[in-house]
Amino acid sequence: MMEVKQNKKIEIKELGFKDYKETWDYQEQLFKEILDIKVKNRRENTQIETPNYLLSVEHPHVYTLGKSGDVSNLLINENQLEEKGAKFYKINRGGDITYHGPGQMVIYPILDLDNFFTDIHKYLRLLEETVILVLRDYGVKAERSEGETGVWLDVGTPFARKICAMGVRASRWVTMHGLALNVNADLGYFDNIVPCGIKEKAVTSLNVELGENYVDMEEVKQKFLDYFNELFDAEF
Incomplete structure (x- = not known):
C-alpha cells in the first residue's frame, strides 16, 4: 500500500455557544468523514x-458520563437537573462524569494522528502541556497529577484542585472529545457531581485563581491555539 502524505493542517471551527448533543453529533460526523x-x-x-x-x-x-463512569457520581435527580437548567448524557469517551457550562473553554480536536504521531499517551500529555503553558502565562503554576488525567494545581497537597478536565476517544488513530478548561466557570455546578469520579478533590477556575470577576476568554483561546500549533507542529 502506498503511504499517504501527512496533512498537518487543522481547520478551526468556532461553534460559539452550542448545545452539547448537537456538538457531539457534529463531532461524530467529522470523525466518520475521516x-x-x-x-x-x-x-x-x-x-x-x-x-x-x-x-x-x-x-x-450539561453533565456527561464517560463509558467507564459510575452514574452514582451524579448527585442530583432528573427534577433537580431540570431546576438547574442542566442536561445529562452518557457518552462514548473515556473517563467518568464531568460538567460543561458557560465560562468554560471547551476544545474538541478531531485529528487523524497518522498525520502527527501514533501515540495516544503522547497525545494526552501534549493536550495537558498546552493547557499548562497557557496557565503559566497567567502566573498560575499548573501540573499533572499522577494517575489522573487533566490539569491540576497544588498537586500532592490538601489543596489539590482541578482546573481542566480531559476525556478522549480514538479509533484507527482518529480522535474526538477533548478538554474543558474552567476560565470563568460557575463552580457551584460541580457540587452536583463527584468530578471525574475523584472524591475529596476540589475544582477551580482561572478567574478564581486570579481573583478576578472575568478573564478574557478569547485571549485564553488564542494562547491555547498558539501553543497547540507549536507542540503539535501543526498548521492553522
Whole structure:
C-alpha cells in the first residue's frame, strides 16, 4: 500500500455557544468523514489526505458520563437537573462524569494522528502541556497529577484542585472529545457531581485563581491555539 502524505493542517471551527448533543453529533460526523477516507485509502490503495479539525465551543449547563463512569457520581435527580437548567448524557469517551457550562473553554480536536504521531499517551500529555503553558502565562503554576488525567494545581497537597478536565476517544488513530478548561466557570455546578469520579478533590477556575470577576476568554483561546500549533507542529 502506498503511504499517504501527512496533512498537518487543522481547520478551526468556532461553534460559539452550542448545545452539547448537537456538538457531539457534529463531532461524530467529522470523525466518520475521516475514518471513511482512511478505510477507502486502505481498501482502494488511494492517497487521499485526511482532514483535521479543532472545534472550539461553550456549552449550556450539561453533565456527561464517560463509558467507564459510575452514574452514582451524579448527585442530583432528573427534577433537580431540570431546576438547574442542566442536561445529562452518557457518552462514548473515556473517563467518568464531568460538567460543561458557560465560562468554560471547551476544545474538541478531531485529528487523524497518522498525520502527527501514533501515540495516544503522547497525545494526552501534549493536550495537558498546552493547557499548562497557557496557565503559566497567567502566573498560575499548573501540573499533572499522577494517575489522573487533566490539569491540576497544588498537586500532592490538601489543596489539590482541578482546573481542566480531559476525556478522549480514538479509533484507527482518529480522535474526538477533548478538554474543558474552567476560565470563568460557575463552580457551584460541580457540587452536583463527584468530578471525574475523584472524591475529596476540589475544582477551580482561572478567574478564581486570579481573583478576578472575568478573564478574557478569547485571549485564553488564542494562547491555547498558539501553543497547540507549536507542540503539535501543526498548521492553522
